[in-house]
Amino acid sequence: MKRKQLSSRDQQILFLLKELDFLTRDQLSRRFKLGKVRNTNRVLFNLSDYLMTVKEGHQTVYYLSKIGREYVDCDKIRKKGSHVQHTIMRNQFYLFYGCPRDWQNEIKVIVEKNNIVVDAMFTKNNFKHFLEVDNIQTMKENREKIKRYKQMIQNFLLQFGYYPTLLWLTTTELRRKQLLEACEGLKVKVYTISDIK
Numbered sequence: 001m002k003r004k005q006l007s008s009r010d011q012q013i014l015f016l017l018k019e020l021d022f023l024t025r026d027q028l029s030r031r032f033k034l035g036k037v038r039n040t041n042r043v044l045f046n047l048s049d050y051l052m053t054v055k056e057g058h059q060t061v062y063y064l065s066k067i068g069r070e071y072v073d074c075d076k077i078r079k080k081g082s083h084v085q086h087t088i089m090r091n092q093f094y095l096f097y098g099c100p101r102d103w104q105n106e107i108k109v110i111v112e113k114n115n116i117v118v119d120a121m122f123t124k125n126n127f128k129h130f131l132e133v134d135n136i137q138t139m140k141e142n143r144e145k146i147k148r149y150k151q152m153i154q155n156f157l158l159q160f161g162y163y164p165t166l167l168w169l170t171t172t173e174l175r176r177k178q179l180l181e182a183c184e185g186l187k188v189k190v191y192t193i194s195d196i197k
Contacts, residue, residue: 006071010043014050017064018072020094020105022087024059030095054080061088086135089193090119093131093169096196100124111155116148128164135171139178146182153186163187169196 006014009032016031017023023031029040044051050068054061063078094103100122107121109130120131130149134142149166156163168179168190176190183190 006047010047011072013043013047014064014068014072017051017062017068018074018076020087020091021076021078022054022061022063022084023091024056024061024088026059027088027091027095028062031099052078054084056084056088059088082136086119086133089135089169090131090133092193092196093133093167093191094120096191097122097124111152111159114148114152114155116145116152127162128160129167130164131167131169133169134175134179139175139182142179143182146179146186149183149186165189167191169193 013028013032016028025037025040025044028034028044029037032043034040034043044062047068050065050071051062052065052068054063061084064072064074069075069077090105094100103120103122105120106117108115108117109121118130119133122129122131132142132145153163163186166183166186166188168176168183168188170176170179170190170192173192176192179190180188
């Protein structure tokens with residue numbers, strides 16, 4: 001089967017999906033300034049050989065098909081599942097923060113003999129930021145992770161000379177309040193998904 005020639009924008013869409021795994025139609029439209037829904041649908045339809053979709057609530061979520069993965073030389077196979085909404089929330093934050101150039105997903109941060117896996121890490125104004133997405137995990141799980149961050153404060157200060165900003169993205173005001181209470185003593189900001197839309 002002969003493949004059509006892709007525009008620079010089409011290629012950028014595929015490479016962004018390689019980097020971020022899953023994006024909604026609205027997120028792709030916003031990132032690439034595709035305009036109205038009709039034009040966005042046209043652009044994505046033209047890429048249909050390279051993309052797969054899944055419905056997440058009222059949203060259409062896009063990810064790379066086998067052909068799309070081959071085009072951008074990607075070994076990672078994305079699958080539908082409960083993690084999709086978590087990824088969509090993380091990517092909404094990526095867009096909200098202006099698409100940081102050094103954004104990295106699911107990174108193991110190792111300081112001295114301690115380590116922690118952060119949902120995303122990036123630099124803003126020359127300072128490291130760690131993002132944690134609170135979607136379906138329990139507050140008990142969140143508190144355990146926060147406890148690990150607190151145990152690593154001195155190590156972060158030694159390695160970076162400062163404590164990186166811990167950012168949380170959550171779903172409700174109640175969760176925001178609970179996270180702020182649990183993070184007392186840390187440099188933290190907590191956003192709800194409605195804050196960043």
